[in-house]
Amino acid sequence: MASLSAQIPLCLALMMAACLMIGINGSIDGAQREFDYFALSLQWPGTICHKTRHCCSSNACCRGSNSPTEFTIHGLWPDYNDGTWPSCCYRSQFDVKEISTLLDALEKYWPSLYCGKSSTCFSGKGLFWAHEWEKHGTCSSPVIRDEYSYFITTLNVYFKYNVTKILNEAGYAPSNSERYPLGGIVSAIENSFRATPEVICSKEAVEEIRLCFFKDFKPRNCLASKTSCPKYVSLPAYVSMGREASESEIAWISDDEAL
Numbered sequence: 001m002a003s004l005s006a007q008i009p010l011c012l013a014l015m016m017a018a019c020l021m022i023g024i025n026g027s028i029d030g031a032q033r034e035f036d037y038f039a040l041s042l043q044w045p046g047t048i049c050h051k052t053r054h055c056c057s058s059n060a061c062c063r064g065s066n067s068p069t070e071f072t073i074h075g076l077w078p079d080y081n082d083g084t085w086p087s088c089c090y091r092s093q094f095d096v097k098e099i100s101t102l103l104d105a106l107e108k109y110w111p112s113l114y115c116g117k118s119s120t121c122f123s124g125k126g127l128f129w130a131h132e133w134e135k136h137g138t139c140s141s142p143v144i145r146d147e148y149s150y151f152i153t154t155l156n157v158y159f160k161y162n163v164t165k166i167l168n169e170a171g172y173a174p175s176n177s178e179r180y181p182l183g184g185i186v187s188a189i190e191n192s193f194r195a196t197p198e199v200i201c202s203k204e205a206v207e208e209i210r211l212c213f214f215k216d217f218k219p220r221n222c223l224a225s226k227t228s229c230p231k232y233v234s235l236p237a238y239v240s241m242g243r244e245a246s247e248s249e250i251a252w253i254s255d256d257e258a259l
């Protein structure tokens, strides 16, 4: 009988824990299971900067001649094979001090292309990097277990596969007049990366290219999904957005709108 009295509180505790999990995610799958694979999501500034009407100091589109002209990092995302993904897996407030040695590289290769602050999981709004770490990075366990590892690992994977170079060498140069066959772009990446990427478009313009990886970072195919791209796509060249000019012209657009 002595053991029964000890079991009842334990039962209650377990039930409460289960309830909490259901509460957080609205599903019984509250403790998010381990992810299946990674997607390295890359952004094409030529397309996104074309849509970003709002210039501000945090928007890399507004750096004039120093604005990015190659694919930049959106994030490294843990994904499930069924097309869904875990997010905000545990509380970890982004701390920029932890990645202070990486800031030069992050500014260059992982800049925000927007002005508004990004949503974070638990702390409201913050830097683009805070959003990526809190939402996706915290779900990369057991491969990646802390903020610094998340950013250094992502940079290293990014440096290993230069998608801009792959496309240029296959004849797909940034252009505001050419249209390229989507199949040609996909093949060029397959030939070099040895796996099938996912291409995301905004209208007919390539907006993102995603490379997928097993947990040991060997390339694997992304999920065969319905593509958002037409048969012929464009790879728009970056058009400089002078910060001074656009700031005064369109200063009325709120930061939130830019997201």
Ligand SMILES: *[C@@H]1O[C@H](CO)[C@@H](O)[C@H](O)[C@H]1NC(C)=O
Binding pocket: 070, 109, 158, 159, 162, 164, 165, 168
């Ligand atoms: C990608 O390759 C181009 C040359 O085509 C080079 O200018 C650029 O620095 C490379 N990017 C990275 C991140 O290594």
